[in-house]
Amino acid sequence: MIAFSNCTTSRLTTHLSSAVFFLSTQNTRYVCKHMEKNIDAAIRKGNFFWGRSILLFSTTVDRFNNNAKLATCSSLSKESNIQSSNATQKVPVKRGEEVTVKIQGLVTGGDGISRIGRYVVMVPHSVPGQVVKVVITRVRSSYANAKVVQVVEESPYKVEPVCKHFGPFGCGGCKFQHISYDKQLEEKYEQILRHYEGLFTRLASSSCAEKQTLKPMIGSPLIYGYRNKMEFTFGNRRWIPIDLHQQDSAENESISNDQQVGGDDFVLGLKPSGHFDKVLPIEYCHLQESIANEIMNFVQKRTAEMQTSAYDVYSHQGFLRNLVIRTANNIRNEMEVMVNFVTSFGEDSKLLQPLALELAKEFPCIKSIVQNFTTSKGGASRGEEEQILFGCNYIQHYMLGRTLRFTANCFFQTNPLQTEKLYQLVREAANLNRKDVLLDLFCGIGSIGLCLASDCKYVYGIDVVEEAIQMAKVNAEINQVKNAEFILANLEKSSLQDPEIQRLFHRNGILPPNVVIVDPPRGGLHSRLIKWLRWLKPNRIIYVSCNPATQVRDLESLCLVQRYRLVSVQPIDMFPHTPHMECIAVLERM
Template identity: 40%
Template sequence: MSGLRKGEILEFEIADIAFGARGVARTENFVWFIDRALPGQRVKARVCRIRKQYGEAVLQEVVREAPDRVAPPCPHFGTCGGCQMQHWAYPSQVAAKTRQVEDILRRIGGFPGVDVRPTLPASEILGYRNKMEFTFSDRRWIPEGEDPEKPADFALGLHVPGRFDKVLDLDACLLQSDRANQIFRHVRELTFRSGLPPYGQKSHDGFWRFLILREGRQTGDLMVNLITSGGFGDAGLEAVNRVAEALRAAFPEITTLVHGITDSKGQVARGESGRILWGSGNIREILYGMEFEVSSDAFFQTNTLQAEVLFDAIAGLSGFQGDEVLYDLYCGTGAIGIALAGRVRRVLGVEAIPSAVANARENAALNRLDNVDFVLADMKDALRDSDFVSTCGRPDVVIIDPPRGGTHPKTIQDLLALGAPRLIYVSCNPPLLARDCQALGERYRLDVVQPVDMFPHTKHIEAVARFTLR
């Protein structure tokens, strides 16, 4: 858009909210994206980026308020990177996610008339997460007007958007339970007084790195997973032992405490080695009537109650009659396949991570399922094995639930060659779902898409798509 410069203040009428939770405005056939702006607002915003077809601006002032704007319950909203839509009435959030999926399928996938059903809302919109990861940092984000006496070189919380090195020090996160928040505050106090420093994302020095809290929402089990560097030797081990003993005394309901150790420079909350200080190193959770053992590093649905809504949607779109062979691809710890095992003749799960396959097999045995098998294989190679289908049986239904990065192109081609009568694609990344819909259209018809709101107040959308072989 000619004649504009960065830093200019413009006035915008917000028409909608785009995928990613940015307000959308249009001026002279030019699209603007404005963080935290809501449909119905009129705002003043500072131009920060101009591209050929769109621009970005930073909200400065709300001139006219939206009718469905609400007071965000979290005092950190707008600074913390965890939530993007706490200031918007929940029904409006849910309706917007439906529109976003429709828009993405139309623009990226080329599917203007696909049946996108209304997004399934969550029954709990706060305190719903059964797992939270927090980061320690030696570079605390300092909000404007804060008490200058508070130390700037210690933080435990969540990253500020756009800053890998700055962490907002929290008192609580409203997405986890009150009990988890009490433990969080106690860990922060104990580690702050431990005498060992937090890890620096720039310096790569320090000891305390991550805190992961996991809960069994249906069982009451609770795991504390402290991840540190290994650079402090016996002094570090003794510091973790003291923290663990104090936690156990204060919160005897903690089921297990795990100490992970990593010296990787990457910001991934996973220990390269570790030890179990007490308990089994696992917690139990009940999902869809099945019991699951969940280890410290295992992927498991992070919203237990809404996962059952998701699984209901998958089962409903699959149209099981009871005699199907079901392939569960990218199966992780086997939750989907195990949950649906009672509706089909046989389930075969495929996963590339050895620990996840081990968890899946243990969970199948725990639930006494004799019609479920799990195979360790890389998805881009598994279906190309000439013996795979002949050994496992040709599927009637394939469920594919890839990670956020999407499905490997080889896997898409293999699914086309396999030609299962029905394909259910579960996606946490609608733009990549739209891309894969195009490729699958060579042999499949996209029938329906069911969005599910797994993470209220955030930009994230889960979508379940059903394809039928032409």
């Protein structure tokens, strides 16, 4: 616990504004009460335990709100600023009204933002710099949503999208193909800065951040064909991407079900955004390699001819669910491809064997064809049981001197060229020496830890997926890494008392970890894990995140409560044409 006994008014204001930030994004009555109690108690004692209070707020928020909600709320912090600044002004538009606006930038999620006076109008599928005539589709007290009717003045940042499936009613995977890549990077940088600027101010006032903390964005060397994994869906409701501007109603739902099915009830493609039950047939996805497109087309044709059914999301009947194609480049720089059919259990299981043999003959780069059976009613493509239809159950990617083997249900970074850069940055940030013990949390198949193992004394990796931990052990073996150990544990539930975890800290001859890498999913770090880190007190923490909102929340706890200095934040673009963002934050113990 840190006491700011000489707390100045400005510091007080800064910390209060941080508390208000949490409050404004959460509105949880419990949090209010909790906060009041803590502030009252602190003031009564004459000390201002603001850091502690902030941690309490954030953990309380965490407990009482699900992570996704928190992420969305705080990622829309810009929007909440907008909302508060507009709270008193009159709404200047009506639903259905046409107005002309200039697009000023992009908000988290990818919509364009424009203003009428100080009132905000969000316009999806627009380009910063464009002047557009829009029709208002939804009105809120502080902002409205609208859609483009006509481009009145073109933007210098507009480029021709390469993909025929791109557009307001297209596949929904890419959002920015019509914006130059340089502008995409600039906009993502701005969004990251907006996420971080409040934190930088708060940290600067307590000497927890250095100047120039946010570094320039690093762009992806490939902006097309960069993905090594695509997941397609089999469905029985075809999405026809007709331009809905010409429809009477403003909403996509205006197309009748018959029109969407289009007389053909078997489709393989991608789900258009906002339509979990429809599938847009895809001819070519420019984000994946051309060989993966050929394989997808082959499967599309053959499965349509087969006497089988696609899974129906309403009745939960039907056999074929997903086609997942993954690619890798092995140590000889040869491509290795994995084809994974996700299906329901059932009679039709044998149907895929002949198709698998045909595929393997047609595409010699295919090293693995597997079938994953699932009973899940959601969209999860993870199997409960797996059978090998051809070859083996894994493929291998070579990077940074390591061969990394992974199976169908393991996470592996999806932009491999940029991943090399990401890991190099992590290596530089970790700045390991032969005495250091590294803890790689959320390690997946062990990629980061194994790439850094030769720099340090020992590596421990932890992940919740059993298959991933098995692969991490195999990867240590095939790369002859002797100083790494991988442990299966749930980092949201495990406690420091778990015997496996205990071994981390009480091993003869090996010190407890003093450098920690965390690379969590979008929800960020659980409060339990933050407690762990508090107890462990590593000298350095490298936090890799795909969600700046939860990263900012966690960094606040680590810096203000546990006294880490935020040394740098490095944004790196892993996903061109999409709104996704990745940042590496480096923390040093003060």
